[in-house]
Amino acid sequence: MTPSAPTASNPAPETGRDLPLLHRDGLMLIIDKPCGLPVHAGPKGGETLADHLDALRFGLPRAPELAHRLDKDTSGCLVLGRHGKALAQLGKLFASGAVGKTYVAVTLGAPAAEAGRIDQPLAKRSPHRGWWMQAVPKGSPGAQEAITDFQVLHRAGDLAVIALSPVTGRTHQLRAHLSHLGTPILGDAIYGGASRLPGGPKLHLHSRRVVVPLKAGAPPVDVSAPLPPHMCETLSLLGLDPVAVGTAADQVAFAKLGTPESKA
Secondary structure, three states: OOOOOOOOOOOOOEEEOOEEEEEEOOOEEEEEEOOOOOOOOOOOOOOOHHHHHHHHOOOOOOOOEEOOOOOOOOEEEEEEEOOHHHHHHHHHHHHHOOOEEEEEEEEEOOOOOOEEEEEOOEEEEEOOEEEEEEEOOOOOOOOEOOEEEEEEEEEEOOEEEEEEEEOOOOOOHHHHHHHHOOOOEOOOOOOOOOOOOOOOOOOOEEEEEEEEOOOOOOOOEEEEOOOOHHHHHHHHHOOOOHHHHHHHHHOOOOOOOOOOOOOO
């Protein structure tokens, strides 16, 4: 199924304090989460998305809550439910695979094929770090099915720009899958060997587009987030137009994007 083009849409975003708001209706918000902002508190404390949610009530008695998650260093589209009923509905949509997602990544190296599917189970690498995943053979203890579709948008020397669509939703799935291919994401200090010291490149992974079939019989909510500044800078150095790269990712016809059979 070829996805509908994003609405001319994506007008200039509203702002809830310093978080760009890409979409707002009575049930949900879609914000453009910045790179480096965790959605949950970690052991070291510090600013989190929770610190900003009260500013996104827009007249409702309670703050919105997460309908899904993004890693701290992944930027882009993040869906929030505005009340309990909405969260339950969104939870069912995400669990059934009805929400389509497209990510953009800059990688060190590129897959041999122009497009394809990574069907490689993932398992926890350490019982003490439940978020740290690794690719394992099928049938291995603790293995979880993990599937990612990809399409190479550009090849530029030792780097590549790739559009990705997770068919399953495992922790760190895109990062672990690309590392397994030998093409880790630029700036990935966990799966790509990037330095964890300050001053290194930021993670080049962006949640570009979400397609949410919120109301039966109505067109899905289809929203795209502009690429973040650090990715725009890298793309410009490669001689690429960041806006054109985002548009190209939006136009990739990932199978069943936004339909109940796909899994986000």
